[in-house]
Amino acid sequence: MSSKQPLRVGMVGIGFMGRTHSNAFRQVSQFFDLPRRPVLQAICARSEGPVQAFAENWGYASHETDWRKLVARDDIDLIDIASPNDTHLDIALAAAAAGKMVMCEKPLGRSAAESLQMVEAVEKAGVANMVWYNYRRVPAVTLAKQLIDEGKLGKIFHYRAKFLQDWTISKDLPQGGAGLWRLDKSVAGSGVTGDLLAHCIDTAMWLNGGITEVSAMTETFIKERTHTLTGAVQPVTIDDASAFLARFDNGSLATFEATRYARGHKALYTLEINGEKASIAWDLHDLHRLQYFDHSESGRTRGWHNVHITDGDHPYMKHWWVPGLQIGYEHTFIHQAADFIAALDGGAAASPTFREGLATDRVTDAVLASAESRRWESVTG
Amino acid sequence: MSSKQPLRVGMVGIGFMGRTHSNAFRQVSQFFDLPRRPVLQAICARSEGPVQAFAENWGYASHETDWRKLVARDDIDLIDIASPNDTHLDIALAAAAAGKMVMCEKPLGRSAAESLQMVEAVEKAGVANMVWYNYRRVPAVTLAKQLIDEGKLGKIFHYRAKFLQDWTISKDLPQGGAGLWRLDKSVAGSGVTGDLLAHCIDTAMWLNGGITEVSAMTETFIKERTHTLTGAVQPVTIDDASAFLARFDNGSLATFEATRYARGHKALYTLEINGEKASIAWDLHDLHRLQYFDHSESGRTRGWHNVHITDGDHPYMKHWWVPGLQIGYEHTFIHQAADFIAALDGGAAASPTFREGLATDRVTDAVLASAESRRWESVTG
Amino acid sequence: MSSKQPLRVGMVGIGFMGRTHSNAFRQVSQFFDLPRRPVLQAICARSEGPVQAFAENWGYASHETDWRKLVARDDIDLIDIASPNDTHLDIALAAAAAGKMVMCEKPLGRSAAESLQMVEAVEKAGVANMVWYNYRRVPAVTLAKQLIDEGKLGKIFHYRAKFLQDWTISKDLPQGGAGLWRLDKSVAGSGVTGDLLAHCIDTAMWLNGGITEVSAMTETFIKERTHTLTGAVQPVTIDDASAFLARFDNGSLATFEATRYARGHKALYTLEINGEKASIAWDLHDLHRLQYFDHSESGRTRGWHNVHITDGDHPYMKHWWVPGLQIGYEHTFIHQAADFIAALDGGAAASPTFREGLATDRVTDAVLASAESRRWESVTG
Amino acid sequence: MSSKQPLRVGMVGIGFMGRTHSNAFRQVSQFFDLPRRPVLQAICARSEGPVQAFAENWGYASHETDWRKLVARDDIDLIDIASPNDTHLDIALAAAAAGKMVMCEKPLGRSAAESLQMVEAVEKAGVANMVWYNYRRVPAVTLAKQLIDEGKLGKIFHYRAKFLQDWTISKDLPQGGAGLWRLDKSVAGSGVTGDLLAHCIDTAMWLNGGITEVSAMTETFIKERTHTLTGAVQPVTIDDASAFLARFDNGSLATFEATRYARGHKALYTLEINGEKASIAWDLHDLHRLQYFDHSESGRTRGWHNVHITDGDHPYMKHWWVPGLQIGYEHTFIHQAADFIAALDGGAAASPTFREGLATDRVTDAVLASAESRRWESVTG
Numbered sequence A, B, C, D: 001m002s003s004k005q006p007l008r009v010g011m012v013g014i015g016f017m018g019r020t021h022s023n024a025f026r027q028v029s030q031f032f033d034l035p036r037r038p039v040l041q042a043i044c045a046r047s048e049g050p051v052q053a054f055a056e057n058w059g060y061a062s063h064e065t066d067w068r069k070l071v072a073r074d075d076i077d078l079i080d081i082a083s084p085n086d087t088h089l090d091i092a093l094a095a096a097a098a099g100k101m102v103m104c105e106k107p108l109g110r111s112a113a114e115s116l117q118m119v120e121a122v123e124k125a126g127v128a129n130m131v132w133y134n135y136r137r138v139p140a141v142t143l144a145k146q147l148i149d150e151g152k153l154g155k156i157f158h159y160r161a162k163f164l165q166d167w168t169i170s171k172d173l174p175q176g177g178a179g180l181w182r183l184d185k186s187v188a189g190s191g192v193t194g195d196l197l198a199h200c201i202d203t204a205m206w207l208n209g210g211i212t213e214v215s216a217m218t219e220t221f222i223k224e225r226t227h228t229l230t231g232a233v234q235p236v237t238i239d240d241a242s243a244f245l246a247r248f249d250n251g252s253l254a255t256f257e258a259t260r261y262a263r264g265h266k267a268l269y270t271l272e273i274n275g276e277k278a279s280i281a282w283d284l285h286d287l288h289r290l291q292y293f294d295h296s297e298s299g300r301t302r303g304w305h306n307v308h309i310t311d312g313d314h315p316y317m318k319h320w321w322v323p324g325l326q327i328g329y330e331h332t333f334i335h336q337a338a339d340f341i342a343a344l345d346g347g348a349a350a351s352p353t354f355r356e357g358l359a360t361d362r363v364t365d366a367v368l369a370s371a372e373s374r375r376w377e378s379v380t381g
Helices: A016-031 A048-058 A067-072 A085-097 A112-125 A139-149 A192-208 A331-345 A354-373 B016-031 B048-058 B067-072 B085-097 B112-125 B139-149 B192-208 B331-345 B354-373 C016-031 C048-058 C067-072 C085-097 C112-125 C139-149 C192-208 C331-345 C354-373 D016-031 D048-058 D067-072 D085-097 D112-125 D139-149 D192-208 D331-345 D354-373
Strands: A005-012 A036-044 A078-081 A101-104 A129-131 A156-164 A211-219 A224-226 A233-235 A241-248 A253-259 A268-275 A278-283 A289-294 A304-308 B005-012 B036-044 B078-081 B101-104 B129-131 B156-164 B211-219 B224-226 B233-235 B241-248 B253-259 B268-275 B278-283 B289-294 B304-308 C005-012 C036-044 C078-081 C101-104 C129-131 C156-164 C211-219 C224-226 C233-235 C241-248 C253-259 C268-275 C278-283 C289-294 C304-308 D005-012 D036-044 D078-081 D101-104 D129-131 D156-164 D211-219 D224-226 D233-235 D241-248 D253-259 D268-275 D278-283 D289-294 D304-308
Touching: A005 A016, A005 A067, A016 A036, A016 A048, A016 A331, A016 C016, A016 C048, A036 A048, A036 A067, A036 A331, A048 C016, A067 A085, A078 A085, A085 A101, A085 A112, A101 A354, A112 A354, A129 A354, A139 A192, A139 A268, A139 A278, A139 A289, A156 A192, A156 A241, A156 D253, A192 A211, A192 A241, A192 A253, A192 A268, A192 A354, A211 A354, A211 D211, A211 D241, A241 A354, A241 D211, A241 D241, A241 D253, A253 D156, A253 D241, A253 D253, B005 B016, B005 B067, B016 B036, B016 B048, B016 B331, B016 D016, B016 D048, B036 B048, B036 B067, B036 B331, B048 D016, B067 B085, B078 B085, B085 B101, B085 B112, B101 B354, B112 B354, B129 B354, B139 B192, B139 B268, B139 B278, B139 B289, B156 B192, B156 B241, B156 C253, B192 B211, B192 B241, B192 B253, B192 B268, B192 B354, B211 B354, B211 C211, B211 C241, B241 B354, B241 C211, B241 C241, B241 C253, B253 C156, B253 C241, B253 C253, C005 C016, C005 C067, C016 C036, C016 C048, C016 C331, C036 C048, C036 C067, C036 C331, C067 C085, C078 C085, C085 C101, C085 C112, C101 C354, C112 C354, C129 C354, C139 C192, C139 C268, C139 C278, C139 C289, C156 C192, C156 C241, C192 C211, C192 C241, C192 C253, C192 C268, C192 C354, C211 C354, C241 C354, D005 D016, D005 D067, D016 D036, D016 D048, D016 D331, D036 D048, D036 D067, D036 D331, D067 D085, D078 D085, D085 D101, D085 D112, D101 D354, D112 D354, D129 D354, D139 D192, D139 D268, D139 D278, D139 D289, D156 D192, D156 D241, D192 D211, D192 D241, D192 D253, D192 D268, D192 D354, D211 D354, D241 D354
Parallel strands: A005 A036, A005 A078, A078 A101, A101 A129, A156 A253, B005 B036, B005 B078, B078 B101, B101 B129, B156 B253, C005 C036, C005 C078, C078 C101, C101 C129, C156 C253, D005 D036, D005 D078, D078 D101, D101 D129, D156 D253
Antiparallel strands: A156 A268, A211 A241, A224 A233, A241 A253, A268 A278, A278 A289, A289 A304, A304 B304, B156 B268, B211 B241, B224 B233, B241 B253, B268 B278, B278 B289, B289 B304, C156 C268, C211 C241, C224 C233, C241 C253, C268 C278, C278 C289, C289 C304, C304 D304, D156 D268, D211 D241, D224 D233, D241 D253, D268 D278, D278 D289, D289 D304
């Protein structure tokens, strides 16, 4: 078809994130004019049957059951890691050593120590790298970034973010294994702190700069669950809920909270930023809207603008349909793939790089440390 | 207490509207600095027991059981008619003849023919007069009027209003008698057309000018109900639902609808106006908010403003609490009482006068006529 | 890749709808397990350059510049008509005569007379056929259909629908030609009546049954515009706004309205249905939500449910992501493609067929006739 | 008028709270059938002119300029303290010593130490006492209390409350003196912690039980302001913003935040409670609504209920108008006055008593201590 140079993708993982990443690479060329054309070259997962079915469904040209073989192949330009967190480090190190570009689902490592190794590996290898903090590419969130960078908010006083879910409330839900590894600390690294707060922290630092210190609390409401791999009732090791106070470099105060015990909320990521001149609010359950309050407006009709982010002058939206017609969750991954590929042409790496992913992991480490120490913890690095 | 000249009120009616009017006169002096101080001089209703209890509860100085006696009293300055619709004409004519100021709950008459007699009576007598179309005095609606008059909306293309209720859906609800006279055409004049659409029409003509022609349909969903006065199952004579298309003098198009069969809506009066430059929307279930869209704003953050009408520069609001603290339904009556009394001092009558109330009744008459004729009907007068 | 029998698509049209249909056929197999696998076999448009670029972008195997050649090809199973309205009739007749399946963007013809020919052609040929009234496949709207069919609403009293846009308010906007043919009656058939109200009517009759009679008004606010093809200022022949009252077979009353002069609304399709037991409301600007009111609930906590339609038990949603993550506009076309293909396997045709599309056109014809006659018009057929 | 025994009120303070309390006592008898009839016997403030005007406006029978004289009067049954915080202690002690009932605007004292003295005084004197935490009597909040007490939410996991304002952002705003004493720590005791968080904490402990420990941070964004009493630029001593993490006795986690630097929010008190079975949310800017999510509902139509709290079976609402018609801010004070007076008849004191107010002050003291110590602080008492 296209005469553009192909970008041959080798994907690891066929779960939820394997689907979103595959979909992103499969669709991006139809909507964005990019310097290279992604090709679904190979998909990798442990079990032959499922990976073959996934390959056929998504149109991958080949499949592997050992990621080491995938990394070793000459016909792969980019390794995209969409497998559970405990595999990120090894795959990324091998991919970088093989000179491949590396993309990695968040969080980067299970700890900042792991992430640091990954950063050093890709930087030493000089390969393009990116972490899939996809919510930066929600058009409404990208617009928030533009407005802040243009000074529309003025000095920032407050930042607030929450990520509320309710899918683990039942005590009958088991832990561990396929689909449930997020409840197993040895695989996931942590519970909601690394899974949900990491998103909130990445967006926050992108929009509002560095976090200097945190005071946190965590809780595990259900203390024991059956482990699907052992069949035994075992202690739950991850944090079910995590909340923290924070201070930013710019002097603003913040509250962050994530939980899987907020009945009525499925994936409610919310953020609000209050500046001297203006405020912004957004939530994931209506991701195509931005709430904006501009204090400089005439008093009688001043109020929160409910902005329907579907116009051509909104970030990314000229690539889609016509005003009034909304896009959804999966498009954030397509945007990220587009930005990654577009950046390959120029000098600048697309953000967030592994190094930026490391910065987030340093905050999540500090959060977990503070919950343990019951003191304020500085964010190191 | 106050050295201001009293305005001695004689109220007729102790139902829902008797309460709201009494409350308005009882409270207005505490919040508005007015040229005259209303005094609850006398309350009138047919039954001695209830009217005495009402008088005691609200602090009326006296009570009557015959409105003719009330009208004849020398110590009454203002007759306020809050009794069922079939009493409006006679009381208003007698009050005007006695030289009293006259206020009347809406609709003015059961038909434009009745209303015209009332207009001629008060104009001939030269007495102050007003119809209680209270929704004009919702601060958000008054602000809408200001914005339109200032030209903020530009040329108007569309007007939309609905008044949705659900309290008569059960076929077991009887008709007629105390509390249910709104289901009896001989008392009420019509069903939702005069009860609910009259509000919508009054506001619409105030905001958007005269209506030239209408095409309507009405329906009575439950054909028979037990009449509380006769005990017999009788045909229902009023309209349960009424909708019409309309054209205004200014070239704009409109749709109007009212019903008591809209499950889930208790008193949802909504209006929306679309102009070339801006649009406005409002509803009674959140009466302290105005939705405002200004097309001249910068594209990226343009959106409907959700204006919380609680600031000092919003109409009437400096008389109440502090920004952020909302008022409710009853305050619209207090505002209307304040405007009526304030106007007594000057030359100009407070709007809506009986003559303006007549204009609304001419539209409701045309609506009912069109539903019957199944043709467009011009609004006469 | 897949061993499934291919469904070779020949698409006509490379405008907005050419994109949405192409995207639907390109994506549907990844998300739905279907009996046949659509293949983008050929795309057709008049100009060589644009159609070639479109083919390359979307991965069509070939392209044509004459739809007659496309229809004549042996390697095409399905002709999908996404070109302007004045081409629908001829292409559909030829495709049916050639024994192809036919899908057609709405409205079917420029009038019921044209549509009737198309219906007779596909029925005589016995080929699968469908009209792209895509909003039936918004999961929230499909859920509304389920709830109504299950009797959750009880007897229906009221139906309300509006489709509000604001993109033609400027008098400097020209008419006619590429992108603006919707302002040219000879191409489009009518203005907002066929463009926007047709959607509202299709959904309404699907949810609430047949419409018996209508009383309508239309308006053309800007009387003259420059025509892009002639360069001359010419009268505008389409309706800018259209509103009508209607009665349904089931005794319910309705109001419908569409306009391109509602400042602040880009594509606000809204509908509300009031039944004896429950009510439903939905709008296109937040298409992933359904408002639902169930009167049988306990009084103190009874209220409109704001349902976030992203769960696995919501229509179509198990095919997408996880609870809380919304889909967008384009997915409605994917759902429709999926249902069309799934129905090929069995005996039943996927709805809406051309015959159902004709029923909608009979209502739009009655609306336009009523606006002209200023009388109620029965819906024929 | 009424033959009921009068309750002679002596009010101290003619500011914002003097108005809301006076209004409550002036209106309550018209809407609630109570054992005693409040009489506005005397109003007290320092300056003769303003207090005389206030007395005339509200209909007080007399006025005083020295609260000691007021307390000494034989014709006063109840002393209501609506003056600045630094006056609460002395007046309450004197009133209790004089055997008067005592009501006091919140917070009770400037510190728990002051509050404890007040508690001991009223308990020793055996007089009825109450703190004006009026938001408990928002009908939606009262309904939340009922639902929690009935077990509808099950085990509580999370509590969240915020109180956001934006009125002190300008650095040109002075501190101290009339209307601005809330910026002067010597008068107010603290900034937003005692002013706004105290409301949040009172409601929280009423709904969710005791708070065991807190970790807090506070900030003063504008470090110096001109003091209106001295005319000099002086350090600002109060906290502009205050946030804290907390744990409740019942094992639930909480975040609390208050600020006067949240641009776009005038008085946005919000709360949310997540339980195992159901969740509740409410905010002051739409105080007549309650958001309710019941997980036991059928999955397809499960969603947050938007409950319009205007029905007769909602707390307090049968005393007001008809369904659909909302009340406002001031009504919360009327409800509190009603409950106080109703409780005089029986044995049980109306809540919150001074002792309950003390419990809140102990939490605010712990919050301020934690912000200072940068550690978790236990709530004593």
